[in-house]
Amino acid sequence: VQLQASGGGSVLDGGSLKLSCVGSGFRMLSYGIGWVRQRADKEREAVACISALQHAGYYSNVAEGRFTISRTGNRIDLQMTNLKPEDTAVYYCAADYVFGVQRNGDLYKYWGQETLVTVSS
16 A cells, blocks of 8 residues: 655645645555644644545544545545645645544554645744
């Protein structure tokens, strides 16, 4: 299982970014996929998740209404809008062989590399 994340960068408060994650070596549609972030001095948190077979999705409170997770083939995108400085974090895409959504950011089994998002005021 390999996950390749891309799309991080620096934006101003209120800006937008899209993160992408391409999976290989496994049938991605059979896995729950999440975007997990870790802010400085904070625990990891899953901000957006999509279940296997795309039957369910989840957004954390901070992501609801601003982030959109979508899947196209073996690529999972996270469109982030109205970004705030508190969204500054290292973001990971992660996969877990679960039928539902994996809301616990610590329980994903497979991880892509980190991609840094910096939002400046």
